[in-house]
Amino acid sequence: MSRKLDYPSAADDALVKAAQKADMQAFEELVARHRDKIYARAVSMMRNEEEAADLSQEAWVKAWQRLKQFQGEASFVTWMTRIIINLCLDQLRKQKRLRAESIEQLDEELGGVERQMPVVTPNPTERMERGELRQRIDEALGKLSCEHRTVLILHEFEELEYKEIAKRMQCSIGTVMSRLFYARRKIAALLAGWKREEFR
Amino acid sequence: MKKIVPFGGISLATVVLFFVYSCLVRSGSTDLALQAQLVWGTNNDKPDDPKLKEVDAKVTERLRTALKWKNYFEVNRQNFIVRAGTPKKVKMSDHCEIEVENFGNSSIEVKLYGKGKMVVKKTQKIKPGELLIFAGDDKNDTAWFVVLSQSEK
Amino acid sequence: MINHETELKLQAYLDGELSPGEAKAVEDLTNRDADAWALFEELKLTKSLLAENELEVRLPESRGFYWSKIQRQIEREEKEQASEQTEAAASSWWLRFLAPAAALVALAVLVVVALRAPKGAETLVALDDSHEIETPLEETSSFSFQSEAAGMTVVWVDSHRE
Numbered sequence: 001m002s003r004k005l006d007y008p009s010a011a012d013d014a015l016v017k018a019a020q021k022a023d024m025q026a027f028e029e030l031v032a033r034h035r036d037k038i039y040a041r042a043v044s045m046m047r048n049e050e051e052a053a054d055l056s057q058e059a060w061v062k063a064w065q066r067l068k069q070f071q072g073e074a075s076f077v078t079w080m081t082r083i084i085i086n087l088c089l090d091q092l093r094k095q096k097r098l099r100a101e102s103i104e105q106l107d108e109e110l111g112g113v114e115r116q117m118p119v120v121t122p123n124p125t126e127r128m129e130r131g132e133l134r135q136r137i138d139e140a141l142g143k144l145s146c147e148h149r150t151v152l153i154l155h156e157f158e159e160l161e162y163k164e165i166a167k168r169m170q171c172s173i174g175t176v177m178s179r180l181f182y183a184r185r186k187i188a189a190l191l192a193g194w195k196r197e198e199f200r
Numbered sequence: 201m202k203k204i205v206p207f208g209g210i211s212l213a214t215v216v217l218f219f220v221y222s223c224l225v226r227s228g229s230t231d232l233a234l235q236a237q238l239v240w241g242t243n244n245d246k247p248d249d250p251k252l253k254e255v256d257a258k259v260t261e262r263l264r265t266a267l268k269w270k271n272y273f274e275v276n277r278q279n280f281i282v283r284a285g286t287p288k289k290v291k292m293s294d295h296c297e298i299e300v301e302n303f304g305n306s307s308i309e310v311k312l313y314g315k316g317k318m319v320v321k322k323t324q325k326i327k328p329g330e331l332l333i334f335a336g337d338d339k340n341d342t343a344w345f346v347v348l349s350q351s352e353k
Numbered sequence: 354m355i356n357h358e359t360e361l362k363l364q365a366y367l368d369g370e371l372s373p374g375e376a377k378a379v380e381d382l383t384n385r386d387a388d389a390w391a392l393f394e395e396l397k398l399t400k401s402l403l404a405e406n407e408l409e410v411r412l413p414e415s416r417g418f419y420w421s422k423i424q425r426q427i428e429r430e431e432k433e434q435a436s437e438q439t440e441a442a443a444s445s446w447w448l449r450f451l452a453p454a455a456a457l458v459a460l461a462v463l464v465v466v467a468l469r470a471p472k473g474a475e476t477l478v479a480l481d482d483s484h485e486i487e488t489p490l491e492e493t494s495s496f497s498f499q500s501e502a503a504g505m506t507v508v509w510v511d512s513h514r515e
Contacts, residue, residue, distance in 0.1 A: 031420055044407070044410075057422055061427050065427075065430070119388070133402075134407070137402065138408040152403065155368070157404075161370065162370055174361075177364065178357075181361055185395075185396075191399075265415060266418050317490060319489075319495075319510055322487075322508050333507045335510065
């Protein structure tokens with residue numbers, strides 16, 4: 001006789017195995033555990049809470065439908081995060097917020113403002129609470145172009161390698177490197193600017 | 201023997217009084233005093249119609265725990281009594297109407313009508329302090345709600 | 354001034370994307386070139402600030418409500434998929450037996466139409482195990498969820514009209 005799964009205390013792996021056998025209660029527990037993280041990733045990429053809520057819901061539906069394909073190479077939450085990232089990227093492409101590589105390259109070859117910026121020290125931590133710093137960083141991310149923000153999120157928050165980012169964003173590794181560089185410089189400038197304001 | 205007659209009269213009166221009282225109590229307990237509010241949920245700080253008032257803070261707090269909208273404004277409020285076996289229709293707006301039937305023991309059936317057509321019917325108990333809410337999406341990521349509760353005595 | 358290729362090399366060094374040989378060359382550069390070192394420090398600080406400070410965001414919906422929406426969508430899509438499969442199976446059958454089936458199907462359609470007509474739109478849809486709920490209109494459906502903490506039951510009415 002099989003033992004009944006204690007959902008709240010069960011590990012993700014056990015819940016995934018149960019959900020793969022069509023146990024919806026196990027899947028509900030997984031949703032409850034990771035829904036904030038998945039939603040947060042969608043919010044950071046889309047910069048719109050409504051769209052993020054819809055896409056994260058869609059991600060969970062897709063996850064249920066593809067659950068049998070999940071072999072456990074990565075953790076369940078990593079697998080889920082990949083689903084939401086791909087959905088967000090598709091949506092951004094549909095909305096044409098994610099530009100084609102050729103236009104982007106042209107823009108960057110001409111040299112953006114970031115290219116001309118002097119080196120700055122973006123260390124505002126001394127005078128800021130952690131919550132405020134997070135808020136400032138989020139505001140700075142909101143000021144970046146969609147391409148720059150996406151590449152930063154994928155690299156800094158999701159810790160994807162250049163090659164993997166290039167595959168997901170459908171561009172070359174060179175473009176990823178270039179975008180990442182300009183995105184970092186712009187963020188540095190924004191944070192340093194705020195720091196200057198603080199000292200005024 | 202003489203004493204038996206008045207005692208019998210008192211007994212009879214007591215029985216009659218008890219019967220009348222129990223009838224009154226029964227009819228009182230099956231009448232259900234309800235409140236229905238038509239509410240508009242939005243993330244905007246102010247309603248499109250400045251005449252709308254904010255929903256009571258306690259109810260707003262409860263709505264916020266389960267629903268995503270930040271602010272809730274009351275469009276209309278109706279207090280009414282539903283007698284057992286006599287369905288009551290209450291108009292909430294030009295297009296929205298509810299019909300409530302009281303099955304006794306706080307059990308009700310609510311029919312929601314939109315533009316004269318029945319949209320949904322729900323049967324369940326509504327205990328004092330509980331809310332039964334009908335809801336749906338509206339334009340520009342807002343939502344409408346019909347919030348039913350037992351009227352506070 | 355550092356050229357763009359070198360800037361990207363500095364960054365790739367920071368991100369651990371260089372071969373050991375290239376990494377050594379960049380390391381030497383930062384040791385002898387103050388501009389390169391300053392830029393490398395800026396990139397490093399930015400990277401660490403971002404990595405540790407992502408804004409925490411919470412989904413503004415209760416567990417029960419959020420799950421009921423997901424469950425409902427799963428059920429709806431499964432239903433649609435099942436009907437698509439039925440249609441696909443029916444169409445292949447049609448291809449093989451098109452001529453003799455045509456008359457039969459026409460007859461069946463007539464019978465179905467005749468039987469359905471008087472019933473109107475009074476279609477019952479059971480959507481909730483614990484409570485009785487009905488949505489008689491074809492263009493709408495509903496689902497309900499309960500929040501015990503907030504002491505409320507919400508009946509969400511979905512309109513399928515786009």
